[in-house]
Amino acid sequence: MREEIISIKNEAMAQIMEAASANELEEIRISYLGRSGKITSLIKKLKDLPVQERKEVGLLANDSKNALVELLAEQKNRLSEASREWFDPTIPGIKPKRGHLHLLTTAIEEISKTFEQIGFVRVRYPEVEWDYFAFESLNMPMGHPARDEWETFFVDAPTHPKYGQIVLTPHTSSGQVREMNRVKTPPIRMINIAKCYRRQIDASHVPMFHQFEGLVIDKGISISHLKGTLDYFARNFFGKERKTRLRPFHFQFTEPSFEVDITCGVCLGKGCKLCKSGWLELGGAGMVHPVVLKNGGIDPKVYSGFAFGWGVERTFMMKSDLLIPDIRLLYSSDLRFLKQWT
Amino acid sequence: MDIKIPDSWLRDYLKTKATPNDVAKYLSLSGPSVEKIEHDHVYSIEVTTNRVDVASVYGLAREAAAILPQFGIKARLQPVKLPTLKFSGDVQYLQVTVNHSLCPRFSAVLIRGVELKDSPDWMKQRLTAVGVRAINNVVDISNYIMHELGQPIHTFDYDKIRGAKMILRESKKGESLTTLDGKTHTLPGGDIVIEDGGGYLIDLAGIMGGENSAVDESTKNVLLFVQTYNPLNIRQTSMFLAQRTEAAVLFEKGLDPELVALGMGRGIELFVKLTNGRPENTILDIYPAPYKERKVVTDIDFLSARLGAHLPKDKTTQILRSLGFETYWKGKTLQVLVPSYRAGDIEIPEDIVEEVARLYGYHNLPSELMQGGLPEPLADAPFNFEAKVKKTLTGWGGIEVYTLSLVSWEGAANGLKLKNPLGLNSEYLRTSLMFSLSRAAKDNSGETKPFHLFEVANIYIPRKADLPDERMTLAGIFSNTSFREVKGVVESLLEELNIEAKMTIEDAAHYLPNRCLSVKSQGKTLGQFGELPGGLLYYEFDIEALREASADIGSFKSLPKYPAQIEDITCSFPERTKIGEVIETIKQADKSVADVELTDIFQDSYTFRLWYEHPDKTLIDMEVEKIRDKLTKELKNKFGAIVKS
Numbered sequence A: 001m002r003e004e005i006i007s008i009k010n011e012a013m014a015q016i017m018e019a020a021s022a023n024e025l026e027e028i029r030i031s032y033l034g035r036s037g038k039i040t041s042l043i044k045k046l047k048d049l050p051v052q053e054r055k056e057v058g059l060l061a062n063d064s065k066n067a068l069v070e071l072l073a074e075q076k077n078r079l080s081e082a083s084r085e086w087f088d089p090t091i092p093g094i095k096p097k098r099g100h101l102h103l104l105t106t107a108i109e110e111i112s113k114t115f116e117q118i119g120f121v122r123v124r125y126p127e128v129e130w131d132y133f134a135f136e137s138l139n140m141p142m143g144h145p146a147r148d149e150w151e152t153f154f155v156d157a158p159t160h161p162k163y164g165q166i167v168l169t170p171h172t173s174s175g176q177v178r179e180m181n182r183v184k185t186p187p188i189r190m191i192n193i194a195k196c197y198r199r200q201i202d203a204s205h206v207p208m209f210h211q212f213e214g215l216v217i218d219k220g221i222s223i224s225h226l227k228g229t230l231d232y233f234a235r236n237f238f239g240k241e242r243k244t245r246l247r248p249f250h251f252q253f254t255e256p257s258f259e260v261d262i263t264c265g266v267c268l269g270k271g272c273k274l275c276k277s278g279w280l281e282l283g284g285a286g287m288v289h290p291v292v293l294k295n296g297g298i299d300p301k302v303y304s305g306f307a308f309g310w311g312v313e314r315t316f317m318m319k320s321d322l323l324i325p326d327i328r329l330l331y332s333s334d335l336r337f338l339k340q341w342t
Numbered sequence B: 001m002d003i004k005i006p007d008s009w010l011r012d013y014l015k016t017k018a019t020p021n022d023v024a025k026y027l028s029l030s031g032p033s034v035e036k037i038e039h040d041h042v043y044s045i046e047v048t049t050n051r052v053d054v055a056s057v058y059g060l061a062r063e064a065a066a067i068l069p070q071f072g073i074k075a076r077l078q079p080v081k082l083p084t085l086k087f088s089g090d091v092q093y094l095q096v097t098v099n100h101s102l103c104p105r106f107s108a109v110l111i112r113g114v115e116l117k118d119s120p121d122w123m124k125q126r127l128t129a130v131g132v133r134a135i136n137n138v139v140d141i142s143n144y145i146m147h148e149l150g151q152p153i154h155t156f157d158y159d160k161i162r163g164a165k166m167i168l169r170e171s172k173k174g175e176s177l178t179t180l181d182g183k184t185h186t187l188p189g190g191d192i193v194i195e196d197g198g199g200y201l202i203d204l205a206g207i208m209g210g211e212n213s214a215v216d217e218s219t220k221n222v223l224l225f226v227q228t229y230n231p232l233n234i235r236q237t238s239m240f241l242a243q244r245t246e247a248a249v250l251f252e253k254g255l256d257p258e259l260v261a262l263g264m265g266r267g268i269e270l271f272v273k274l275t276n277g278r279p280e281n282t283i284l285d286i287y288p289a290p291y292k293e294r295k296v297v298t299d300i301d302f303l304s305a306r307l308g309a310h311l312p313k314d315k316t317t318q319i320l321r322s323l324g325f326e327t328y329w330k331g332k333t334l335q336v337l338v339p340s341y342r343a344g345d346i347e348i349p350e351d352i353v354e355e356v357a358r359l360y361g362y363h364n365l366p367s368e369l370m371q372g373g374l375p376e377p378l379a380d381a382p383f384n385f386e387a388k389v390k391k392t393l394t395g396w397g398g399i400e401v402y403t404l405s406l407v408s409w410e411g412a413a414n415g416l417k418l419k420n421p422l423g424l425n426s427e428y429l430r431t432s433l434m435f436s437l438s439r440a441a442k443d444n445s446g447e448t449k450p451f452h453l454f455e456v457a458n459i460y461i462p463r464k465a466d467l468p469d470e471r472m473t474l475a476g477i478f479s480n481t482s483f484r485e486v487k488g489v490v491e492s493l494l495e496e497l498n499i500e501a502k503m504t505i506e507d508a509a510h511y512l513p514n515r516c517l518s519v520k521s522q523g524k525t526l527g528q529f530g531e532l533p534g535g536l537l538y539y540e541f542d543i544e545a546l547r548e549a550s551a552d553i554g555s556f557k558s559l560p561k562y563p564a565q566i567e568d569i570t571c572s573f574p575e576r577t578k579i580g581e582v583i584e585t586i587k588q589a590d591k592s593v594a595d596v597e598l599t600d601i602f603q604d605s606y607t608f609r610l611w612y613e614h615p616d617k618t619l620i621d622m623e624v625e626k627i628r629d630k631l632t633k634e635l636k637n638k639f640g641a642i643v644k645s
Helices: A002-018 A022-033 A038-048 A051-078 A103-116 A145-149 A172-183 A223-238 A290-295 A312-320 A327-331 B007-013 B020-030 B057-071 B121-129 B137-149 B231-240 B246-251 B259-275 B300-307 B313-322 B349-360 B383-395 B434-443 B483-496 B543-549 B579-589 B621-639
Strands: A121-123 A128-130 A166-168 A188-197 A208-218 A244-251 A254-263 A279-288 A304-311 B002-006 B014-016 B033-038 B042-046 B075-077 B086-088 B095-098 B105-112 B154-157 B165-170 B176-178 B184-186 B192-196 B201-204 B222-228 B282-286 B294-299 B326-330 B333-338 B451-463 B466-479 B502-505 B516-521 B524-531 B537-542 B565-572 B593-602 B605-612
Touching (some): A002 A022, A002 A038, A103 A121, A103 A312, A121 A172, A172 A188, A172 A304, A223 A244, A254 B349, A279 A312, A304 A312, A312 A327, B002 B121, B007 B057, B020 B033, B020 B057, B057 B349, B095 B105, B121 B137, B137 B154, B137 B259, B176 B201, B222 B259, B294 B300, B294 B349, B300 B349, B313 B326, B383 B466, B434 B537, B483 B524, B579 B605
Antiparallel strands (some): A208 A304, B002 B042, B033 B042, B105 B282, B165 B192, B176 B184, B294 B333, B451 B466, B516 B524, B565 B605
């Protein structure tokens, strides 16, 4: 039987090599490998052989079959275009319906992941908040001129005897004392992301935006740790060659307070047409003011901390160089805009 | 506040070879932020509320003289040269009564024979450069000194002050006064005002002078007036009357009373020079509690710990002295004496940290991540669940939107109202996402293909004597989409979230009657969906309710041991038959009916696919037939079904 297999195989191979069209090849395939093809019939007969021979010949028959299958495919590829079976793979695909996450969701996820990797815990605090948490506990008593910086919306509701008026949080810093109240004993590494509201009359603003607030409190927290955290964020969120710097600023709830800049993504700090000085403004930061720690029930003699709070929209636009001309577009429902994002 | 300082004016007091670019760069790194340099080398500077001491040419020069040497550039402050002045608490030409808590320092001097005319060009140019319109020499001198020293100055026509008498007091509610700009104000009370000997109010102190005492073309004798006021009163009045003058913006930040003498000296000097006026020899100066240097005690270990770097004592001393502080060491302990012009800002050791660190240079500090323990993760955080919902919906073609949570009254049934909204269409906090999403869908009314917009956002449900309940809500809207397709998305979402839910027909506000389904799980409402007028389909769910109802992993059911018999049955039904109920009836007909699916609808014929299963055997045809007969009989009886195959 062995000789029979070999000779059929050789015969088939010779025919395949000489075949000139797809049809011819198909005929050859049927006559050898089809349901009643020559090789198939031989394989069917294997069961009549004695056990020992069956194994050996079976192996040979299978090898021959595989060799023919391969050769058929090769020969098909070798055929000239015209003699091939017609198929058009250039036709467009039929796509499944694809949705789109909003840019802001992507931004918020990336930002929180970046901080979660160094042990920050993402939290969420009220967007409609007592004056106490938004201002008073942050070392901004009633009537303080620093409050002007936050163009605050007030809710038409009765005033709380202890916590004052209800406001729309103008910043995520209103979560600072709430987080201290929740954790009670440091370490604290918080990332708070929420909607914020400011009464901006100017036409290019939306009265709502998103902020992310970082808060770290522990023993021995220093300005160097703030720098380290900001540089970590810059490297991992914006790109490994990016750096940050601190400049003096003032907030009532931090001391010292900083403005944080990041090197321009185009010139990396050398100065170019886009950025002028080589640096772009990211947002505010500072070392938590001892009065704020006290208001959160944390002893400023034992613990210190830092905080930063930046706009999600702004930060993400700076990362992606999206050059969206008007931040109001982010809050539009125009499908032509929304469908641009993954 | 933003101020403008011309470089040439700055160099009257700052002696340095630094270029304007260097001055801008190094000030920004260690002091006030120079936002830009305008043409003709005018610095545009952002001054923070705590640093009113640098809101002037002289103040900025003092700051720059401390900062530039840290960057290796020589710089020196040229102090203001003053004529010799004689101050006294009592003068012949003016009789005053002062409430000291409103006015910690009150000074005035009579200048006779003032000639009103144009100011010289150099003064006009400098005023123009800082954005002030030149008027005449008397007015210009006031403005010039305010910009040079940061000390507002006022001038009265001396002859209009009846009885040469002044009473500086708190206003009573309802008193009225007309200011220089012709506006008549009815005062809220608690404002600082000056009343003259005739009982007339002649000055809204610290904000703007009264019209009735103003200098005009016929003025001969001027009372030059330099004061410090209680910042809280100034702020209250200025905000209440919306009278935000440059003087008010300075006074409300708390000015240094020591600056009064400088302002007075400079005023006398300029009046003599530019108006030929003859000042009285004695200046009235009522200053009952002169500044005593504040002490702040800290130590080198504290400073180093906050910086995160070892700070040498001598470097600390050098930095603080360059900024005008006095320093006394006792071992590691440092006592710092604060100069009067920094008294409003420097109170606690952390303030000293800032002074030392910014001049030491933030760029010179190390950058390192904190060590130490990690906080516990938040128990039961909602974020992953929300992300899963969003990703699931986008997988089926949903497009996420972010819409404004402030809406008009139409979108906020019983919602909270703002006291100071920007307009009628953003006056309320929304209590549902329906209004916003309907709007979003309508914004795309030109789109003829199906689309699905969704949003995950808080709604704000008012509570009595408390903050509103902020409920994270999932809502979506479909356009050009059939009810069945929308229901399919809702059903699939519930399956994806492993929620066993029941849907019942329940009419709800805004939905078309009979076209709204309420979704419940274990008796608790999760949300609802249905058709709105105008062909839009809408759903809204409470995210927390979904999260509670959702099982992380489905429960395990053992696989059937014996294969199911599968067959299709087609029936037709009379009009107004609820197919949901038909399917429920088929399911309940026999316990061997493992599953039912509606596979086709053609006219009034519905094809159902049924799976018959038995735990112990494969059902034979005869057994299946028996079950089929039982259930078709039930369909006939209950619904009037005609079984076609």
